[in-house]
Amino acid sequence: MYQIRNYPIQFYKGKETYDTGQGQRMLEYQGEDVKGEDVKGEDVNGNSETSSTKVPTGILYEVIAHKPKAYATINKFQDKLNSMSNKSIIGLSIVANDSSSMPDIQHNSENSLIHVENVRWGFQTNGKYDKNNIGETPYYSLRRRAAINEGAVYIYNKLSEKCNIVWRRMGDDDLTFHNPEDENDIQMNELKKEEIYNTSMVTFGYNLTSDEFINNLIERTPNLNSNQKKSAIGLIKLTITKLYEIEAEFRDEIVKKSNGHVDYYPIEPTTYYNIASEVSTVWKSSNEINEKQQIKEGKTLKRNVLRGRKHVFVSKAEAMENTSAGTRNNELILYFFSIINKKHSIEDNKLLHIICNLKQSYFNPKNEEYHFNQDKQEKFTMHVNKFLLDKGYFEYIRNTLKI
Numbered sequence: 001m002y003q004i005r006n007y008p009i010q011f012y013k014g015k016e017t018y019d020t021g022q023g024q025r026m027l028e029y030q031g032e033d034v035k036g037e038d039v040k041g042e043d044v045n046g047n048s049e050t051s052s053t054k055v056p057t058g059i060l061y062e063v064i065a066h067k068p069k070a071y072a073t074i075n076k077f078q079d080k081l082n083s084m085s086n087k088s089i090i091g092l093s094i095v096a097n098d099s100s101s102m103p104d105i106q107h108n109s110e111n112s113l114i115h116v117e118n119v120r121w122g123f124q125t126n127g128k129y130d131k132n133n134i135g136e137t138p139y140y141s142l143r144r145r146a147a148i149n150e151g152a153v154y155i156y157n158k159l160s161e162k163c164n165i166v167w168r169r170m171g172d173d174d175l176t177f178h179n180p181e182d183e184n185d186i187q188m189n190e191l192k193k194e195e196i197y198n199t200s201m202v203t204f205g206y207n208l209t210s211d212e213f214i215n216n217l218i219e220r221t222p223n224l225n226s227n228q229k230k231s232a233i234g235l236i237k238l239t240i241t242k243l244y245e246i247e248a249e250f251r252d253e254i255v256k257k258s259n260g261h262v263d264y265y266p267i268e269p270t271t272y273y274n275i276a277s278e279v280s281t282v283w284k285s286s287n288e289i290n291e292k293q294q295i296k297e298g299k300t301l302k303r304n305v306l307r308g309r310k311h312v313f314v315s316k317a318e319a320m321e322n323t324s325a326g327t328r329n330n331e332l333i334l335y336f337f338s339i340i341n342k343k344h345s346i347e348d349n350k351l352l353h354i355i356c357n358l359k360q361s362y363f364n365p366k367n368e369e370y371h372f373n374q375d376k377q378e379k380f381t382m383h384v385n386k387f388l389l390d391k392g393y394f395e396y397i398r399n400t401l402k403i
Contacts, residue, residue, distance in 0.1 A: 027120075028119065029117055030118050031117050031149040031151060054161075055089055055180070056163070056165065057089070057164070057165050057180040057188070058089040058090060058159040058165070058167070058180060059089070059091075059159075059166070059167050059272075060090075060091050060093060060166055060167070061090065062093050062152065063094045063095070063146060063171050064139070064142040064145075064172060065095070065097070065172065066098060069173040071105065074092070074116070077114065077177050078112065081112055084181070086181060088158070088159075089163055089180055090159075090180070091114070092155075093115050093147070094114070094115070094117075094146065095116075095117050095142050095143075095146045096118050097120065098120055098121075105118055113159070115155060117145060121137075121138050143170055143283070147168065147170070148279055148280045148283055156279075165195050165274060167272040168272065168273050168275075169273075195274075199314050200305055200306070201314070202271070202273075202316070203270055203271045203314070203316070204271075205270070205316055214236050215233060218337065232340050235400055236337060239400055239401070242400075243355065247362055248315075249391070251315075251362045252315070254362065273301070275305055282304035332358070335350070336397075336401065339401055346397055352381070352385050355384070365377035365380040
């Protein structure tokens with residue numbers, strides 16, 4: 001019987017090693033590695049409820065978080081839980097990870113369906129961690145742990161006792177938590193519409209507004225008063241939100257025109273999937289995965305979820321989710337802020353250059369999905385420019401920033 005439990009400090013029971021082409025990756029974890037036949041979605045106590053007595057929808061949040069941010073994520077989940085009348089319809093499986101030996105997180109609770117598994121990773125030399133060769137974060141391996149460890153299985157089964165459908169949602173420490181019974185939650189209402197069609201994966205539009213970076217930048221500006229700072233923050237968020245709405249439309253267009261050569265990739269903070277007992281099958285062993293870039297994790301999961309199915313992936317373009325963007329938008333924010341602060345005009349070519357260099361963006365002609373040579377990159381940039389013009393983005397910027 002799988003369970004939620006607190007592990008001994010610095011106790012790592014499981015270990016994976018695999019060759020990345022750059023050396024031997026080692027990932028150690030605390031819990032059991034659950035096999036596919038154990039993920040049943042059944043009542044773990046043998047007290048089966050009928051579908052008529054269950055609530056329609058539950059959510060298992062599968063989160064990876066750097067250890068220093070894990071407690072904040074847990075507290076955010078707990079706050080959402082405390083605001084809900086029915087506390088048995090959402091659960092949290094969180095992998096608290098680090099590349100070294102930071103103190104382990106202990107916050108597991110059967111009562112609130114929270115399970116934390118500590119994971120450490122890095123490269124190895126002679127079977128031991130090489131502190132001088134950390135490498136890239138193994139996103140796929142960490143997401144796999146959040147989905148298939150014993151705590152995740154226990155929570156999924158407990159949710160299945162109370163809910164007819166249990167969605168899984170993968171994300172990072174910046175994701176937001178939702179109450180499936182909130183009738184005013186647009187995202188939850190849209191998700192429930194897809195349940196009618198037995199949809200297996202739903203990705204919502206996202207809005208990477210980089211709140212912390214915008215706020216810090218503007219708060220440090222001495223020549224703006226508090227009202228001007230508040231106004232500048234709001235204006236920049238509007239311009240970026242609009243850009244991501246247009247990018248979602250652009251994505252739809254190029255996927256349609258590429259005849260399958262360009263694929264959607266689910267962005268992790270906004271993707272729900274519903275595959276019940278197949279979870280360990282779709283999250284394949286890390287040995288089978290090339291996880292050079294973070295973009296690979298969502299694409300790999302999508303391909304595995306959709307294998308052999310039809311009409312089960314839905315992408316909703318409208319931006320419904322606010323999430324951190326790290327440093328992705330920094331140059332864009334700085335450019336918009338310089339326009340607001342100095343009141344100079346917008347240079348369309350400059351703005352286009354910044355947009356076409358956003359990391360992991362469909363606007364970026366160097367996106368690895370495209371495989372463009374230099375000539376095609378230039379033509380694609382011209383196409384992006386026309387698309388932005390047709391959607392009125394440059395004009396929208398001028399009207400919004402009142403330049």
